[in-house]
Amino acid sequence: MPRGSSAKRERQYEHIKDSARDRGESEKRAEEIAARTVNKERARSGESRTASRTSTRDMSSSKRGGQRSHTGSQGPTKDQLYNEARQRDVKGRSTMTKAQLSKALGH
Known part of the structure; x- marks a missing residue:
């Protein structure tokens, strides 16, 4: 997680990482999935300095939901x-x- 991220994003990261591990992903892959998801959510809500066009215009991770x-x-x-x-x-x-x-x- 990036320095200065909120406690909410830390919890979200851990939850997503644990869920990915429960689905059978490797530790490294689970961390990657969690980091990408949380970073995208941070970009969508304006918490990051820079954001790609796809991060802000694509369907949100929570809405996509599988x-x-x-x-x-x-x-x-x-x-x-x-x-x-x-x-x-x-x-x-x-x-x-x-x-x-x-x-x-x-x-």
């Missing part, structure tokens, strides 16, 4: 499937439905 885990009852979101299709250069992806994207990606 959307990227693909463990929901309906699987990945259409946006997630679209981004994966874009990375794989799937042709015609912009007009595909969620089901079509899923099928094209072999999900």
Whole structure:
């Protein structure tokens, strides 16, 4: 944690790190996840001197809450499937439905 961070952010860091360890992450990876999350929250709330554009404009960590885990009852979101299709250069992806994207990606 950065010097001068609040007690709240320290608690948040420890909680996130413990949660990551409980999910089976290594100590080093758990610390990285916790630090990135807390730093992003600090940037969003104006507690840091500098903040990247993605830190301030992206969906907050608490709101995201596992959307990227693909463990929901309906699987990945259409946006997630679209981004994966874009990375794989799937042709015609912009007009595909969620089901079509899923099928094209072999999900």
